[in-house]
Amino acid sequence: MDTELDRILSEITGRGFRLTRVRRAVVEVFLQRGLPLSAADVIAALRPGNSSINKTTIYRELAFLEERGIIKEIRFLHERVKRYELAGGEHHHHLICVKCRKVEDIVLEGDLEEEEQRILESTGFRVLNHSLEFVGLCQGCR
Amino acid sequence: MDTELDRILSEITGRGFRLTRVRRAVVEVFLQRGLPLSAADVIAALRPGNSSINKTTIYRELAFLEERGIIKEIRFLHERVKRYELAGGEHHHHLICVKCRKVEDIVLEGDLEEEEQRILESTGFRVLNHSLEFVGLCQGCR
C-alpha cells in the first residue's frame, strides 16, 4: 500500500513537479478510500486535520493529477458531480446501489473488445474508450 | 413519424394530463432530432418560432416527461449537462465522436444479460439498469 503511494509520488517528482502538502494529502485520500471521489469528498476527507484547504486548490489539484494520468474522471448516471478514481489499476466498471449509494468495482469476464471491433466494421467508428456502469441493488439492500 | 407523435400525445392526454403549447412543442423537437438533447438544446430549438419560452418551463417539462417515462435521462462522459432522449425505442447505446461531437445510436449484438447474471451470482448485486457509451472517432473524423 505504501509502496503504491511511493510509486505515485515518485512519478510526480520524477517528472519535475513539486511534492506539496496538499498534493501528497490528496493522493493519500484516493489510496485510502479506493473508490471514486468528488472534489467535495476530498475536501471533507482533508478538513479534520487540515482546516485551511481551499476548494480552488483541490479543484486545481484534481485537474493536475488527471492531466498526468494519475487519476481519471468518471461520472455516474443521475449524478451531477465529477468523480475521480486512481488510474492504472485493472480495467473495471462500477456497481452502484440505488438505495445505499455504495459503489463496488467489478471486472467483467468478456470485455467489450469484440463489440468494439464489430462497431468499427459496421459503422466505421473507432472506439477509443468506453464507460459502463451498472445501477441496481446491492446484496445488503435487496 | 406523425403516428409516433400522435401515440405520445394520446399517451399524455389518456393519462389525464393537459396538452399544452409547450408540451407539444417539446415532444416534437425530440421526434425531429432523434438524438439526446439538453435543456439548452430544446430551448434553442424552440426559440425561432416561439420567443417567449422560459427556461424554468422547459426544465419542468423535461421533468414531467421523464416522470411519465416518455423521455429518459442520459449523461455523457465528461459532459456536465443532463440530456434526454425518447424512451420506448429499441435498447441501444451511443457512439460519441471526440472530435466533432456527433452522436450515433448503436445496438449491440450480445447484450449484457449474461454479464449481469454473472454479477448477481458472484457479488449478490442485482442489476436493474446499465449505462454504456463509447467514445472515439467517427468515420468522418478518423
Add this chain to the structure above:
DNA sequence: TTGACACCTGCAACTAAGTTGCATTACACT
C-alpha cells in the same frame, strides 16, 4: 358557451459545482 379549478407558465431570486484573475506563499535547486 361559460365558469371553475387545477395544472401550467413566467419571472426573479437562489443553489450547487466548478472556474478565473490576481496577489501571496512555499517548494526545490543552487
Add this chain to the structure above:
DNA sequence: AGTGTAATGCAACTTAGTTGCAGGTGTCAA
C-alpha cells in the same frame, strides 16, 4: 540563504439547474 516558478488562497464569477409565488390557460361539467 536566496531565487524563480509552481502552488495556494481569496473573492468574484459562470453555468446548469431549482424553488416560490403570482398570474394564465387547458379541460371538463353544466
